[in-house]
Amino acid sequence: MKDTGWNFEATYVELRDTFYDRGPINPVDKPELVLLNEPLAETLGLDIDALKEDVALLSGNRQTDTSFSQAYAGHQFGNFTMLGDGRALVLGEHVTANGKRVDVQLKGSGPTEYSRGGDGRAAIGPMVREYLISEAMHALGIPTNRALAVVKTGEPVMRQGPKHGAVLTRVASSHIRVGTFQYAAGSIDDVTALADYAIHRHDSDLEGRPDRYEEFLGRVIERQAKLIADWQLVGFIHGVMNTDNTFISGEGLDYGPCAFMDSYHPHTVFSSIDREGRYAYANQPYIGSWNLARLAETLLPLLADTQEAAVDIANKLLNDYTETYKQAYFTGLAHKIGLYVRKDEDDALTDELLRLMMETEADFTNTFRALTLGETESLPFASRDDGKAWLSAWRKRLAEQALPDEDVTRLMRQHNPAVIPRNHHVESAIMAAERGDFGPTTALLDVLRQPYDYEADYGRYVSPGPERTYPYQTFCGT
Ligand code: AMP
Numbered sequence: 001m002k003d004t005g006w007n008f009e010a011t012y013v014e015l016r017d018t019f020y021d022r023g024p025i026n027p028v029d030k031p032e033l034v035l036l037n038e039p040l041a042e043t044l045g046l047d048i049d050a051l052k053e054d055v056a057l058l059s060g061n062r063q064t065d066t067s068f069s070q071a072y073a074g075h076q077f078g079n080f081t082m083l084g085d086g087r088a089l090v091l092g093e094h095v096t097a098n099g100k101r102v103d104v105q106l107k108g109s110g111p112t113e114y115s116r117g118g119d120g121r122a123a124i125g126p127m128v129r130e131y132l133i134s135e136a137m138h139a140l141g142i143p144t145n146r147a148l149a150v151v152k153t154g155e156p157v158m159r160q161g162p163k164h165g166a167v168l169t170r171v172a173s174s175h176i177r178v179g180t181f182q183y184a185a186g187s188i189d190d191v192t193a194l195a196d197y198a199i200h201r202h203d204s205d206l207e208g209r210p211d212r213y214e215e216f217l218g219r220v221i222e223r224q225a226k227l228i229a230d231w232q233l234v235g236f237i238h239g240v241m242n243t244d245n246t247f248i249s250g251e252g253l254d255y256g257p258c259a260f261m262d263s264y265h266p267h268t269v270f271s272s273i274d275r276e277g278r279y280a281y282a283n284q285p286y287i288g289s290w291n292l293a294r295l296a297e298t299l300l301p302l303l304a305d306t307q308e309a310a311v312d313i314a315n316k317l318l319n320d321y322t323e324t325y326k327q328a329y330f331t332g333l334a335h336k337i338g339l340y341v342r343k344d345e346d347d348a349l350t351d352e353l354l355r356l357m358m359e360t361e362a363d364f365t366n367t368f369r370a371l372t373l374g375e376t377e378s379l380p381f382a383s384r385d386d387g388k389a390w391l392s393a394w395r396k397r398l399a400e401q402a403l404p405d406e407d408v409t410r411l412m413r414q415h416n417p418a419v420i421p422r423n424h425h426v427e428s429a430i431m432a433a434e435r436g437d438f439g440p441t442t443a444l445l446d447v448l449r450q451p452y453d454y455e456a457d458y459g460r461y462v463s464p465g466p467e468r469t470y471p472y473q474t475f476c477g478t
């Protein structure tokens with residue numbers, strides 16, 4: 001067999017063995033490769049043909065000597081629970097030719113010590129969803145883990161009825177979560193070891209500095225604030241922003257009951273289990289800071305000699321979250337309407353636009369797309385008095401910049417995707433995949449890989465779904 005080019009290590013298992021489990025693998029019956037992310041494989045330095053032949057690895061049928069499942073805890077919808085990789089296995093940390101270290105993880109690879117009675121498996125539909133959304137995120141320029149492959153297991157899994165089983169291979173810069181710190185929090189030695197490991201992995205320039213833990217917390221806070229601003233700016237609702245789904249790397253993950261909103265409304269919720277709207281669109285920035293406060297709590301003993309001093313440091317950093325978030329969000333909004341340098345008054349202008357969008361149930365993505373294309377007459381608020389007033393205030397503000405139109409258009413094109421994964425297209429791709437047809441998934445991926453290409457003809461992919469499919473709901477039973 002040809003060499004795939006994997007270069008696996010397992011530095012994580014140098015942590016105390018309470019952090020992981022190295023149980024046996026759970027081979028499946030008839031693994032069949034159905035999706036392979038060739039561009040990603042290439043950036044990882046892998047041989048595509050060899051990868052295609054090595055379905056045993058991508059299905060969890062072949063053991064690597066670097067594999068492990070991770071222990072973690074987490075606040076799920078606000079409730080603290082001991083968790084861990086109940087259906088995931090890190091095959092190893094792949095080190096690329098230029099020295100970049102990434103975790104390669106199977107999801108749906110069978111039960112582990114952390115399965116808590118679950119079957120450890122995954123169904124094809126949700127794995128295709130995760131593949132589509134993570135690749136869309138990446139193409140949008142938003143930090144995310146990536147999907148490398150989907151393999152059908154040839155075995156059924158029981159969800160609401162029998163479904164085809166599948167294993168997703170994911171790639172992340174690490175799988176260390178806020179919940180991993182919560183898991184370690186009972187022991188100062190464990191938290192210190194985990195923090196040192198995380199710093200080595202993600203912020204190695206801080207190593208050896210006396211203020212490294214404080215700086216590290218500040219970095220995680222900054223990365224999360226920017227990530228969530230990015231989500232808000234494309235109308236993305238994650239749906240399960242639990243602390244175990246919050247990476248300290250600042251990459252997004254676990255695209256389960258998530259969706260991009262069509263009509264703009266700040267209270268939009270998609271997840272069927274989020275009955276109180278904890279993770280509604282407008283709540284995401286606040287939930288981000290709530291999750292980071294849980295991380296800060298675990299790091300308190302490392303921040304200062306007294307509890308009081310440590311709390312002061314943590315509070316200051318958590319306040320920085322709000323500042324960083326607002327800066328990223330409002331600057332991003334200004335860019336979306338073509339303003340290079342955001343002034344304080346611009347926030348009122350963008351707020352008013354959002355209010356108009358909410359009142360007229362304007363499509364989030366297509367409103368900014370129409371503004372970018374100069375197709376303002378198509379906007380649902382174009383003929384209202386307040387709509388006209390907004391458009392003229394906007395034009396006046398643009399004129400003040402005294403920049404050539406091409407420059408304004410270029411900025412807007414860079415910040416307003418022409419296409420996003422529309423819920424109805426994601427659903428029909430998933431339904432086809434469940435029947436064994438991956439054509440619609442591949443076609444959708446082709447479109448989602450170039451979201452800022454205004455020259456392309458995206459045709460039907462830009463329209464929101466037919467009204468009757470609403471309210472759109474996504475489900476957690478994955
Ligand atoms: P998730 O919603 O994917 O973030 O999963 C939350 C937690 O539940 C994680 O600890 C998962 O490993 C675990 N989990 C989800 N589905 C299963 C399953 N089918 N079998 C075992 N554990 C699972």
Ligand code: MG
Pocket residue numbers: 244245254
């Ligand atoms: Mg998770």
